[in-house]
Amino acid sequence: MLGYRRTYRGSLFASFIQPALFLTAIGIxxxxxxxxxxxxxxxxYHVFLAPGLLAGGAMQAAAFESTxxxxxxxxxxxxxxxxxxxxxxxxxxxxxQLAWFALRITMVATIFVTITTLLGASHVPGIxxxxxxxxxxxxxxxxxxxxxxxxxxxxxxxxxxxxxVINPLFLFSGAFFPVSQLxxxxxxxxxxxxxxxxxELSRGIALGTMTLAGAVPHVLVxxxxxxxxxxxxxxxxxxxxxx
Amino acid sequence: xxxxxARPMAQVxxxxxxxxxxxxxxxxxxGSFTAVDAIDFDVAxxxxxxxLGPNGAGKTSTMRMIGCVSPRTGGELRVxxxxxxxxxxxxxxxxxxxxxxDWLDQEMTARDNLVIYGRYFDLPWGEARRRAADLLEFxxxxxxxxxxxxxxxxxxxxxxSVARSLIxxxxxxxxxxxxxxxxxxxxxxxxxRLYRLKQRGTTLVLTTHYMxxxxxLCDRLVVMDKAKIVAEGSPRDLIARHSSREVVELRFPTEVxxxxxxxxxxxxxxxxxxxxxxxxxxxxxADDGEAASAAVHAGGLQPESVLVRRSTLEDVFLRLTGRSxxx
Ligand SMILES: Nc1ncnc2c1ncn2[C@@H]1O[C@H](COP(=O)(O)OP(=O)(O)OP(=O)(O)O)[C@@H](O)[C@H]1O
Ligand SMILES: [Mg+2]
Numbered sequence: 326m327l328g329y330r331r332t333y334r335g336s337l338f339a340s341f342i343q344p345a346l347f348l349t350a351i352g353i354x355x356x357x358x359x360x361x362x363x364x365x366x367x368x369x370y371h372v373f374l375a376p377g378l379l380a381g382g383a384m385q386a387a388a389f390e391s392t393x394x395x396x397x398x399x400x401x402x403x404x405x406x407x408x409x410x411x412x413x414x415x416x417x418x419x420x421x422q423l424a425w426f427a428l429r430i431t432m433v434a435t436i437f438v439t440i441t442t443l444l445g446a447s448h449v450p451g452i453x454x455x456x457x458x459x460x461x462x463x464x465x466x467x468x469x470x471x472x473x474x475x476x477x478x479x480x481x482x483x484x485x486x487x488x489x490v491i492n493p494l495f496l497f498s499g500a501f502f503p504v505s506q507l508x509x510x511x512x513x514x515x516x517x518x519x520x521x522x523x524x525e526l527s528r529g530i531a532l533g534t535m536t537l538a539g540a541v542p543h544v545l546v547x548x549x550x551x552x553x554x555x556x557x558x559x560x561x562x563x564x565x566x567x568x
Numbered sequence: 569x570x571x572x573x574a575r576p577m578a579q580v581x582x583x584x585x586x587x588x589x590x591x592x593x594x595x596x597x598x599g600s601f602t603a604v605d606a607i608d609f610d611v612a613x614x615x616x617x618x619x620l621g622p623n624g625a626g627k628t629s630t631m632r633m634i635g636c637v638s639p640r641t642g643g644e645l646r647v648x649x650x651x652x653x654x655x656x657x658x659x660x661x662x663x664x665x666x667x668x669x670d671w672l673d674q675e676m677t678a679r680d681n682l683v684i685y686g687r688y689f690d691l692p693w694g695e696a697r698r699r700a701a702d703l704l705e706f707x708x709x710x711x712x713x714x715x716x717x718x719x720x721x722x723x724x725x726x727x728x729s730v731a732r733s734l735i736x737x738x739x740x741x742x743x744x745x746x747x748x749x750x751x752x753x754x755x756x757x758x759x760x761r762l763y764r765l766k767q768r769g770t771t772l773v774l775t776t777h778y779m780x781x782x783x784x785l786c787d788r789l790v791v792m793d794k795a796k797i798v799a800e801g802s803p804r805d806l807i808a809r810h811s812s813r814e815v816v817e818l819r820f821p822t823e824v825x826x827x828x829x830x831x832x833x834x835x836x837x838x839x840x841x842x843x844x845x846x847x848x849x850x851x852x853x854a855d856d857g858e859a860a861s862a863a864v865h866a867g868g869l870q871p872e873s874v875l876v877r878r879s880t881l882e883d884v885f886l887r888l889t890g891r892s893x894x895x
Contacts, residue, residue, distance in 0.1 A: 402673065402674075403669070403671045404671070404673060406637070406667070406671050407671035407672075407673075407685070408688055409637050410635060410637060410660060410665040410667070410671075411660055411661075411685065411688035411689055411736075412657040412658070412660050412661040412688070412689060412690075413657075413688050414656070414657055567637065567638065567639065568598070568638060
């Protein structure tokens with residue numbers, strides 16, 4: 326429906342450069358020390374880290390896309406209002422927006438995978454199969470966050486979201502080290518987040534250790550986030566745009 | 569047998585005598601605040617219909633309900649024979665909207681704004697491009713077609729908004745303050761284009777603060793004030809009904825102005841229909857303005873300035889509400 330979306334070249338660049346830098350600095354630099362032991366569960370650290378960063382990067386891209394541009398469309402660009410004056414309705418806007426998120430996350434993930442493969446930190450085809458998994462996880466973030474964004478009048482809430490939710494999740498939900506290393510109290514918190522399930526799927530698929538039966542619960546949790554987030558979007562977008 | 573009596577919606581809409589817009593008791597509330605209070609009006613096919621009123625009168629709220637982007641709180645509303653609550657997308661497919669604030673995408677070119685908007689109406693790309701080129705020509709923006717919107721002047725943006733609203737070849741256009749903020753030349757260009765559309769049979773509904781705009785463009789109008797319709801008719805009707813043919817504007821030095829009470833009424837008895845005291849001047853409503861002005865001088869009063877002019881909708885508004893239209 327939405328034949329056109331503005332491209333954010335700057336953010337695209339940032340969204341894969343940052344994880345790539347992480348991978349180089351931490352994976353290969355710090356990994357040198359970790360690997361003097363036996364890596365993580367017998368896997369070299371940079372190979373362990375790459376699918377985790379893939380999920381983390383997808384989460385960050387999802388969170389970015391579903392915050393600032395949404396508020397901008399509502400408050401500054403008024404593009405939604407222009408659409409609503411045409412036969413397009415709120416559900417079309419939400420659908421188009423979600424499709425756009427999926428496309429963006431796919432782009433970011435693909436670029437990231439290309440880099441890690443070139444760096445020798447991941448291997449095709451396994452890592453390619455991980456892409457749809459992290460896109461699903463990205464949507465599990467983007468849909469509820471977009472619903473939240475449609476209730477905002479300024480960017481303050483977004484800064485808090487990144488500082489207190491997205492960044493801690495990036496660091497502590499399995500991307501850099503297994504969740505089993507977390508204090509016992511925090512482990513259930515990690516299990517409830519989409520990033521944990523995204524990392525498990527991404528890493529399991531990339532390293533070839535994931536079974537179908539093992540994947541299903543993760544996929545179901547992520548789907549639940551997507552469905553709930555989409556329903557919330559329909560409510561908050563309508564409340565905001567139709568007065 | 570029953571089906572002979574049932575008339576499908578589309579036929580109601582296409583019946584040339586049926587009103588294009590029909591509103592009864594139309595009401596819009598925001599929380600406990602009533603922005604539009606049970607108004608009644610009909611707009612006929614091919615007509616140019618105006619909503620005239622001061623800030624906050626409820627003009628935009630009414631337009632948004634007609635445009636099916638704001639659900640009504642109460643009353644009855646039919647647009648093109650259909651109910652906006654249930655047929656919103658079908659109605660919106662056939663109307664063109666020029667909003668009070670422009671919704672143009674500032675970072676796209678003028679042409680892309682039109683083409684992309686055409687895509688929202690499911691026009692094929694080729695058709696959208698063809699129409700965009702024609703419409704840019706129509707609003708005299710062909711030479712700026714590939715310029716971004718942002719640097720365009722206010723008048724050009726307004727024309728572009730008009731062009732964009734025409735991309736779906738609407739049978740009904742909703743124009744919310746189409747010329748507010750434009751210089752006289754830009755206003756005349758917009759008026760001319762709207763006049764051409766009207767001649768082609770497009771129904772125009774517009775809101776304005778300007779009585780000259782209403783007099784230029786509208787066959788019929790309603791005056792809104794504080795969420796209600798306070799008068800309805802053609803501009804000429806309204807003036808005939810609520811004002812005199814001419815108005816004399818008198819300005820007096822302040823010392824004199826304070827002593828005028830009663831004196832003017834005595835002098836002008838039988839010549840004027842009504843006298844209105846404003847802070848800075850006195851308005852004398854009379855069918856013969858020259859005679860009224862002569863009588864003032866003959867009565868020994870020495871105004872600083874005298875202006876005899878024809879009555880306008882501004883006078884109608886003042887009469888009906890006791891306030892100026894533009895504060
Ligand atoms: N979304 C909204 N929420 C709350 N109040 C609103 C909303 N939209 C309009 N109003 C209020 O309704 C009243 C009528 O507003 P409206 O925009 O319809 O007036 P208007 O006649 O178009 O005025 P103007 O000439 O300034 O454009 C105003 O008091 C306005 O504050
Ligand atoms: Mg308005």
